[in-house]
Amino acid sequence: MSRRIAVPVEAYQGKITDLTRECLIAARLLAGDQDEVVAYMFGEIPAEGNSVLQLADRIITFEDGQVGQPVALAQAKLLCSKLDRAELDLVLVGSSSWGLDLGPLMAAYWGVPLVANCQWLERRENSLWATCRICAGKLMVDVEVEARPAVVLLLPGSFLRKEVAPRNRQPVIERETVARRNGTIGSVSSGGLSRSEKMWTSPRRRFWWP
Amino acid sequence: MNVLVTVRLVPDLVEPLVVSPQEDNLDWEETSLVLNESDDHALEEALLLKEKHRARITVTAFDFGEIDQVLYMAAAKGVDRIIKISWPHREPPNSLEIVETLARLVPALGIDLVLMGCQSPTEFLGMAAPQLAATLGWSYVGVVRGVEGSGRSEAWRAFKEYPGAILAEMEVRLPAVVGILTASQPPRYVPVSRIRAAAQQVQFETIEGPDELKEPPAAIRRVYLTPVTAHATMLRGSEEEVARQLVELLLEKGILK
Numbered sequence: 179m180s181r182r183i184a185v186p187v188e189a190y191q192g193k194i195t196d197l198t199r200e201c202l203i204a205a206r207l208l209a210g211d212q213d214e215v216v217a218y219m220f221g222e223i224p225a226e227g228n229s230v231l232q233l234a235d236r237i238i239t240f241e242d243g244q245v246g247q248p249v250a251l252a253q254a255k256l257l258c259s260k261l262d263r264a265e266l267d268l269v270l271v272g273s274s275s276w277g278l279d280l281g282p283l284m285a286a287y288w289g290v291p292l293v294a295n296c297q298w299l300e301r302r303e304n305s306l307w308a309t310c311r312i313c314a315g316k317l318m319v320d321v322e323v324e325a326r327p328a329v330v331l332l333l334p335g336s337f338l339r340k341e342v343a344p345r346n347r348q349p350v351i352e353r354e355t356v357a358r359r360n361g362t363i364g365s366v367s368s369g370g371l372s373r374s375e376k377m378w379t380s381p382r383r384r385f386w387w388p
Numbered sequence: 389m390n391v392l393v394t395v396r397l398v399p400d401l402v403e404p405l406v407v408s409p410q411e412d413n414l415d416w417e418e419t420s421l422v423l424n425e426s427d428d429h430a431l432e433e434a435l436l437l438k439e440k441h442r443a444r445i446t447v448t449a450f451d452f453g454e455i456d457q458v459l460y461m462a463a464a465k466g467v468d469r470i471i472k473i474s475w476p477h478r479e480p481p482n483s484l485e486i487v488e489t490l491a492r493l494v495p496a497l498g499i500d501l502v503l504m505g506c507q508s509p510t511e512f513l514g515m516a517a518p519q520l521a522a523t524l525g526w527s528y529v530g531v532v533r534g535v536e537g538s539g540r541s542e543a544w545r546a547f548k549e550y551p552g553a554i555l556a557e558m559e560v561r562l563p564a565v566v567g568i569l570t571a572s573q574p575p576r577y578v579p580v581s582r583i584r585a586a587a588q589q590v591q592f593e594t595i596e597g598p599d600e601l602k603e604p605p606a607a608i609r610r611v612y613l614t615p616v617t618a619h620a621t622m623l624r625g626s627e628e629e630v631a632r633q634l635v636e637l638l639l640e641k642g643i644l645k
Contacts, residue, residue: 190550190551190552190554195551249558250529250530251527251528251529274550274551275530275531275548275549275550275551275569276550278506278507278515278518278530278531278567279518279528279529279530279531279567282514282515282517282518282519282522283518283519283521283522283528285514285519286518286519286521286522286523287522290605291513291605291606292513292514292515292519292605293512293513293606294507294511294512294513294514294515295512296512307609308606310512311614312509312510312511312512313399313401313405313509313510314401314509315614316401316405316613316614317405317407317414317611317612317613317614318611318612318613318614318615319512319608319610319611320608320609320610320611321512321513321606321607321608321609322606322607322609323605323606323607324606324607325605325606328605328606
């Protein structure tokens, strides 16, 4: 039976991050031809994102612009409600400031293992083995994860130079509209993004939870 | 507003780390411990909230290592209440044990806002701050560089860092857990004399730790020091020669094209 590896996509200002690309490379290497890699995109696919997202077998976009802002609490709740945990083998999240919120929240909502600071991942029979770098890089830990699904936070640079064979088929794109209900999605909302210390001054937006 | 700050001792990364003979953990008896840097910033942020918004601060810590010194320092800085959680074990509590204990303690204390470091150097099988928020069903935002009042009692502003020097202003509705990366200002210095005075006066409250130890969600197979794979290369020669070597290096790495 094929297993599914989920990769939530992190994008800012129309550009998918390099760390998401690394997560997709790691997912592709783990999945091989047998398993399925699914990228979850919040908002529209950026024009420059097609080449990165071709590493996935399927792309699922959540079309409601209100989850397009990088508010991890809202997005973690959305993913936990939309993804079928029983079909998942692994959720691979980049260890960025966004991923450091999203990954642990998803693991806690589902009550599944979380492996952070991961710099290498491989399958050995039915187990997932991860090598983690802790204590500011001074210490390494090899761990074996048996319970599934697991949420893994991947450190930047881990799969940067790994090559993946070009894929012949285009990923299938599915669009999901996030329905709204009264009330906020999680009670954290974003006032917007700004460079450096200058604060965004537009009115705050609310995020709605289906 | 009642604010809870949790402080943890972590390995001093300036000192050499020693792995246990079984290669399954650090040798904690040989490990120098210091206050987790981001927990120190969380404490500072709480003190700023006390000064600006009259927040009442409770500090908790597991009774591991020389934690009393950290708690005396917190008392000298002006926290209102200190609760020590008994921990008669040779290793510090893992994230699950911290979360379980705090999830029991926080509602009993009537806490509105929990501030703690967004990560510690030894956390990799779990992360206490976001997982505490999920367990409590509270709001969470982490990797935060400061918290401010918004003028409304139930909503607070947190400033979160994103890649590329992007800062987001997040509105957080209480009750909430906020994972602090750095405080709005560097942690304040307290003279040793004030810490000594606090040690004479302060009374810790003590509560029991978790009923049972929690197994980590994955099996640790091996712990080892990071192998040294490369050393620094010193560029030698005249200014022109060093500049030429640098350009060659940047071209080789693809930074210059």
